[in-house]
Amino acid sequence: MGTAGGGENRDNGQAKLGRHLTLLTALPPALLTLLLLLYMPDIAAGRTISFGFVWIADLGIAFRFYIDALSLLFALLISAIGAFVAIYAVAFLHGHPQLRRFFLYLYLFIVGMLGLVLAGDLITLFVFWEVTSVASYLLIGFNHTSAVARRSALQALLVTTLGGLCLLVGLLLLGSVAGSYEMTQVLASGEAVRASPLYFAILILLLIGAFSKSAQLPFHFWLPNAMAAPTPVSAYLHSATMVKAGIYLLARMHPVMGQTDIWEWTLTCTGAATATVAAVAALRQTDLKLALAYTTVIALGTLTMFLGSDATIVIAAAITFLFVHSLYKAALFMVVGIIDKQAGTRDINKLGGLGQSMQITFVIALAAALSMAGFPPFLGFIGKELKYEGALAVASEPALVATAAVFANAVTVTVAGMVALKPFLGRPNHVYPNVQEAPAGLWISPLILGGLGLTFGLVPELVNDELITPAVTAILGTSETIELKLWHGLNIPLLLSILTFGLGIAMYLGLSRLRDWLSWDFSHAPTNADQLWDKSLEKLRLIAALQTNLLQNGVMRHYLTVIFFTISLVLTYALIRTGQYSLVFEWPHLNLKEWAAILLTVGGALMAGAARKPLIAICALGALGVGIALIYLFFGAPDVAITQLLVETLFLVLVAAILPRLPVFSPGRKIRFRSRDAALGALLGLLVTLTILVVLQTPFDSPASNFFKEASVPQAHGRNIVNVILVDFRALDTFGEIIVVFTAAIAAVTLLGHRLRRGKQ
């Protein structure tokens, strides 16, 4: 007990020291933010920065980065919010035994995201895209002892890598059409790409990639499940990163792929549908974190919907909203994390009256929620006004877009109320009576983020001139002027705003009844995407089990049968395909020792097939092997002959060791198997012989062997060509092979050890 107490004290001391040190983890992203801010005026003026190095010259692939206004905006959000999340995580995960691991994953993720948005080469972009997939898998599954977390992590990984594979194919096609993988050249070749017959395929593949990452229908289900991650991760994944990767891709590809009907319609409809579905789902949630997660899906749907258009105001709305959303969503997730930590629950029905004891958190929640709900004078209001203006300007379907936007925003208002009002107002809850205000480390980050939402709302020029307008310009390719202001005058967007507030507040007031109704309705639905996912995974496993049982059922004879049968099929096909050839068979002129070797080989084979006892069969096989070794020796391959002979010897030793345990010669069924095996063996032998004869008909062109013959002495200083090839010309291959040999030995020992233990039990 005493030692345990002492250990605890020491741990506390270390933790305190560690905590101050871990705050340093926020430093790199913070410094990066400052660096990017330094570049901001230049970039806003239209300059771009490009650097990197050639990666695979033959394929025209470079490891290149490219910074323009659009990537700068994303990079700023990623690094700045990354710094705040790091500060928050230090306090949130205080005392967590795997804090270091957490920060390792978080940094991997930040690097992945930054690389993605700054990539100046399509392949570079893809590499970082995959990095974010892997890092998010690790982060979502951080609480790896929880089965839910593991499932969610795997789901996120599978969905996003599935999209990633499609993206890779799409990017390769795009690169081939554009003639280069370099971002600037791809961006400049929009017309050629749109005129290409491959345009449709490229579009579909890129959209699957973007939609899976940004949780659009029908891939929307993984994002709310990703809530299994620790709250700092959710705050980061949902606000600035991960899910915005798809949006970034859409924005980046807008000048290349956009401005077509199919782009506009697909994005608008998918986005609108996603926003609507997510809005309905958000209303059903009682878990604050889940409700927020669904509002993220709403936001992503809205962004996708807007990126379908190419009108200035719509794109401006999308970019402004993207910026606003990152600020308030990160803050709100952090607030929910604080509530969870201090009150012990995130269930809205159990929370209430926290406002008295948690005044700072309450204020922060209000600030962020007002921005999210789009109340003036917050930046969210400007974003929302722009959204309505943009929605009405969408050329294809203004009514649809505007309706979806109003409904989605109304739900967002409701969820804002759920997060910022419900837990803090009302009677204090008696289940958790002694709730205290969170430590500063927890509320400082959301406070700054929420404060920024207010500051930028009051002085929108701060972000407009150097961030948002240049980013819109970068997307549309033409110089744009956008005005962000709080008062737009009495117009339709303002009316829609008032309608939104009314609807949202009404839904908030009738929330419990609405939820009852919705949950009743949904419980009758036959299935949902999540269940469908489970079912398809199960089917996949069934198919895998089926084919494994069919092809690899663990019986050696079966394996060999499958392999020999497949080789026979392939050889037959090859022989038929080759078509015309005349086989010239000459009676060979061999001397006595060569005939003897052949006799030994053939006799050994026949005897092995006919033998009734295992020992005889194995000895016959040995004779066969020696016969083959002799043939090698007689026809000028002494190295191969020696190897063959040694392998035969060792094989005999090994087989002798396991002979008593071999089940091969079990009596009873052997006749049937024997005849089948003999037929298959004879067939294969015949086919191989035929193939060799056919191959010998064609003139032998041997640049490789000629090279080895000529270069062996002057270049590698060795007269034994076989050995020179092994250890010099093809040394890397040999290195791979010896690793295989080594691995095989380890694997065999492991398997045998397993057998041994099982035998003893």
Next chain:
Amino acid sequence: MNSLVLQSATRVLVALLLVFSVYMLLRGHNHPGGGFIAGLIAASAFALFAMAWGMEAAQSALRIPPGNLAATGVLIAAFSGVLAVFFEGAPFSGQWLQLTGHKNTGGISISNVLIFDIGVYLVVFGSVLTLIFALEEVK
């Protein structure tokens, strides 16, 4: 197997086989032989020893666990591959240091190629013996 003839012969044969394996390893560059063959010969020597004197005697005669031998071999081969980089060659390319005489006509030279072949030798030697010893335990 408890055979006096085999046991007596083995004492001489094992030593001869091991020396022969080193001989095969070293001559491999110009004549039939090389690390792979030499490793198999060395492994057969210990297999013979194990048959005559028993597995435990063979294991204690080897002194080192054969798995370690194989792992060392992989490391040596990798080291030789990396070595080439320090001599401004591509990884795993042959690098030669001529001590006396002239290349191709004689003299004494050392090279990372031989180091690589020694790695191969150890891997094959160790891996095969690992297998033989493991199978014996099962029995």
